[in-house]
Amino acid sequence: MVLPLVCMSVIKRSVSLDDSVAERVEAAADEDGVSFSSWLSSAAEDTLLLREGLRGIREWEADAGELSAEERAAGEALLDRLLGDVSAKSA
Secondary structure, three states: OOOOOOOOOOOOOOOOOOHHHHHHHHHHHHHHOOOHHHHHHHHHHHHHHHHHHHHHHHHHHHHHOOOOHHHHHHHHHHHHHHHHHHHHHHO
């Protein structure tokens, strides 16, 4: 089976990081077997998705009312399960 070649547009940026953050990113990238830039890009994507999700919750709550404690607990449990599944697969 031949997989299609995926071309992704990349923009090169120069960023400044605290020394301790850069060291931890380097270690995490090495552990994950990816480049420093790739690890940062992935972390930024994760953060953006989280922000978009939180924005979506706020918008939904503005229309439907605030989530109850039970609904929040159910959402947290689902998130833990889904993230646990991802962690287990990547381990």
